[in-house]
Amino acid sequence: MSLVITIVTFLIILAALILVHEFGHFSFAKMFGIRVDEFGLGFPPEIKSFQKGETKYAINFLPLGGYVKIFGETIDDDSSSGPDSSRSFVNKSKWVQAAVLVAGIFFNILFAFVLFTIGSLSGLPASTDTYADTSIKNIHLSLTEIKPKSPAEKAGLHVGDILLSVQSGAVTLTGNQLTPDAAQQLIGGSAGQSIKISYSDNGQKKDVTLQTASGIVEGKPAVGIAMSLIGTEPRLSFLKAIWRGAKLTGITLKEVVLGLYQFFSQIFLGHADMSQVSGFVGIAGMVGDASRFGFAYLLSFAALISLNLAVINLIPFPALDGGRLLFILIEAVKGSPIKARTANIANSVGFALLIALMIVVTYHDIAKLIFK
Secondary structure, eight states, rough: OOOHHHHHHHHHHHHHHHHHHHHHHHHHHTTTOEEEEEEEEEEEEEEEEEEETTTTEEEEEEEEEEEEEEESOOOOOOOEHHHHHHHHOOSSSSSHHHHHHHHHHHHHHHHHHHHHHHHHOOOOEETTTTTTTTTOOOEOOOOOOOOOTTTHHHHOOOOOOOEEEETTTEEEEEGGGOHHHHHHHHHOOTTTTTTEEEEETTTTTEEEEEEOOOEEEEEEEEOOOEEEEEEEEOOOOHHHHHHHHHHHHHHHHHHHHHHHHHHHHHHHTOOOOOGGGOOHHHHHHHHOOOOOTTTHHHHHHHHHHHHHHHHHHTSSTTHHHHHHHHHHHHHHHHOOOOOOOHHHHHHHHHHHHHHHHHHHHHHHHHHHHHHH
């Protein structure tokens, strides 16, 4: 996939995920009679906007986010006691406020379910390593990881390339002989010898010759690739696809929660590997890799991002939905509202910190591309 197509695909996925999340807030606010002043996709400057009823709808220049302006989320005199204060977010009951905040998270989970269901209808990619089902069709040995600065990366191999043969000395692996274990054993025993790899890159047959290197895999020479036998699951009927979509959503959501819990636990212990954190640039690269496995796999990857977005928004940090939910819980417990100035300052500081974090992570993404 070309760089331009990768970027466009990433922006489409990002826009869809944000649109779904913000539409959750928007639709629930409308349902509970809360005034919605603006619904925007992207960040200003504004490209185009139109007014429908009381709500302004805007398409903005920077396609890296989105927002919905709900009357009363930012507390001021007008929203708390003005002429339209009865339709203010801050003056609704705590459970209504919580429902509006959770709606964005719920819609991201629902969107992941829809994507998994569509993928199941068309046939999802599946690895024989984890899917012991003889009904998997079109099985081939695909590259699932390329180590940075490895001979494989320098030779131009990419995630998603399909291996056709691996040759070292008088031994050539092809057809049914070409398995992950057999290829790894042949490569690991080829120190000092040239290894010829034939592969398919988006349907185009290519050949590359490379040498093993030490230090990539502990204890043996390697070229820096991970492989898996990947095929396609059979297409499911509509009802079975719905069940499969729900099951995959539940399993993936659980894995995302556990993964983030372990990551934050490692941060507190001082053992977190921050190099594994990716921002927009890193995720765009992953979108390019995912697309090489086919449209159904790309849908699954988008579903994974959607679930990550849902879980991250539940974190009780100011400016995130979880932080606002925490404020609502505190107010419910103490029986009185948090001071408007305190809440607004906390959310502003939280938003500034999130923007700063995004800039830092994006810088590291770009640095990894330049200095890899």
